[in-house]
Amino acid sequence: MNYFFISVFIFVLSEQMFAFTIPSSFIIENAHQQFIPQLVQDKKNGNKIYIQTPFASPVIISSVNKDILKKKTITQIELVYTTYKLSEKFNQTELNYNRLEKLRKAAPFLFTENTIEWVFTAQTACVSPADGKNYFHGFVIHFRSEATLEEAKREVEYLERLLGEKTSQVTEDVFVKQGKFKMAHVDMLAEFNGGKTALNNHIKENINYPEKNSNTRIKGIILTSFTVNENGKISDVQLVNGSNTHYDSVVVEMIKKMPLWKPALLNGRNTSSTFVLPLKFYESGKVEVAQSLLKENDGFDYAEYLMLNQGLTMVPIKETPVITAKEVKLTLPDSSVFRILERNTEWNHLLVAVDVTGSMYPYLAQVLLWYKENEKPFSPKVKMVAFFNDGDNKPDREKKTGNVGGVYTGNYLGYETLKNNMKFAMAHGGGGDREENNIEAILNATAKCPDCTNILMIADNFATPRDLSLTNQVIHPVHILLCGTHFGINTHYLNLARATKGSVHTANQDIVNLHKLANGDEIEIEGMYYILQQNKFEQVLKKRNP
Incomplete structure (x- = not known):
């Protein structure tokens, strides 16, 4: 099966308003395609909204709350249908097109976001029109959860563990030399088709635990690793630790039976990667992915695994050295902040503005660890x-x-001050809606720091500043480190950098001299193209460079 991410978009003028829009034909041509037997609705998941259409019809029969959707940070829109057709003349592509157009009419703003991933999910187990009525058809809108104070407190605790304040973590010998956990060198981790719910369903269907008439039960975490190649195929299945029971072979066979995965992405291209999967066995007989160790897009945290899995025979944690920044960064979702800061050492007289809302938690550890490693220079x-x-x-x-x-x-007084101030700000709020107060933070701080002549902003690519109308009050260049740019650049940040004679930085590229561009000029950023029109950047339709 072939997979394609929508990585480039065309923005055209609608007849009713001046707005960017993505043509349905382009979505159909480039959508990420996946096949599953049947979608199981996860209505308890507060990060999904289901918009239903009937079998073989484009009409939307469920309500679409536009006000709620506009406040959400949408990461993916999934069009779900069945592959069954009664007649060979039936045109599934035409039906998909019509369903997209119905969604456009109900919520046109969904087609103006260049950071949304579009996925087509084909259900293959349907065998008749009557059977088709038992399958979900329509759209699944995936969005990021809104951070809460409780989540903020948990993330502060996680950062403390990661930084070695409450526990040492893992030796370089285990972490680096074995080479089993170097997942952070990709831009996006490999993923089981259908996400964690589908993965847990596969585990449940293929591991019979406990077995009938068995007196043997295990409790704890079995840690596995395997390779997911660029085509999504699994190989090299290993048990990093096992239970020393026959369940070890059951786990290995379960992994080998897995269907094709979504491969990891590096620089926009599929790449082979190692995936670490922790399986938690309960005394009750339940088996599932150890969720606290494997979070959405966060990869696997080996340090937390050592702390939680008391059943392993290992060197006592207190005898292991505190892990360093260079080792820890391998456990983070990507290394974009590290890469950008290591490339750009020329900035001086800096005001550093950091978004600490819930969306940024995976990147904040990179900020702290980089400062810890580079405090003196x-x-x-x-x-x-x-x-x-x-x-x-x-x-x-x-x-x-x-x-x-x-x-x-606060004035920068070293790593400890930076860490404590960050934790305080995190603990007092997680954001809420999809917009942030970036410019307010800059203006507030520059008023207190007349010597700050360069501004370094560490920002969430998915969140547009709510206060861009205040940009004309910013008197110094803004250098923007963007986090989460897998599906395109939020053009508002390009406009902000250009207006202040600043720059934009991604994991792999530094975009400078934006203020020197003239209307009609194009730039390429990580294989995608942007054009300056009427002093504003727009993304344009071109195939991503290989």
Whole structure:
């Protein structure tokens, strides 16, 4: 099976308003295609909205709450259908097109986002029209969960563990030399088709635990690793630790029976990677992925595994050295912040503004660890640091542009101060809606730091600043480190950098001199193209470079 990410989009003028829009024909041609027997609706998952159409019909029969969708950070839209057709003349592509157009009519703003992944999910087990009525047809809207104070507190605790404050973690000998956990060198990890729910269903169907008449039960985590090649095929299945029971072979066989995965992505292309899968066995007989160790897009945390799995015979944690930044960064979802900061050492008199909302938690550890490793050479360059959380969990309806709050500033006095201020800001708010108060944070901090002549903003590519109308008050260049750019650049950040004579930086590329571009000029960023039109950037339709 072939997979394609929608990585480039065309923006055209609609007849009713001036807006960017993605043609349905382009979505059909480039959507990420996957095949499953039948979709099982996970309505308890608060990060999904189901929009239903009947079997063989494009009509949307469920309500579409546009106000709710507009407030969400949507990461994926999944069009779900069945492959069964009564007549050879039936045109599935035409039906998919019509369903997309119905969705466009109901919620046109969904077709203006260049950071959304489009997926077509074909259900293959349907055998008749009557059977088809038992299958879900329509759209599944996936979005990021809104951070809460409780989640913020948990993330602070996680950062402390990661930084070795409460526990040492794992030796370089285990982490680096064995080479089993170097997953962070890819831009996006491999993924089981259908996500964690489908993966747990596969586990349940293929592991009979406990077996009848068996007196043997295991409790704890069996840790496995395997290779997912560029075509999604699994090989080299290994048990990193086993139970020393026959369940070890059962686990290996279960993994070998897995269907094709979505392969990892590196620089926009499928690549082979190692995947570490922790399986938790309960005394009750339940077996599932150890969720606390394997989070969405976060990869596998070996340090947490050592702390949680008391059944392993290992060197006591207190005798292992504290892990260093260079080792820890291998456990993070990607290394974009590390790469950018290591490439750009020329900035001086810096104000560093950091988004600490829930969407940024996976990247904040990189910020802290990089500073910890580079404190001496870098500290003279940083004059002030501002952490912003978009309002200290203030209700969205009460947020006023320029006065949202949740901005914590302080002179840069070293790593410990940076760490404590970040933790404080995280613990007091997680954001809420999809917009953040980036410009407010900059203006607040520059008023306190007249010596700050360069601004370094560490920002979420998925979240547009709510206060871009205040950009004309920013008097210094803004250098923007963008996190989460797998499916394209949020053009608002290109416009902000250009307006302030700053720059934009991704994991693999530094985009400078934007203010020197003229209308009609094009730039290429990680295989995607953007054109300057009427002093604003737009993404244009071109095939991603190989």
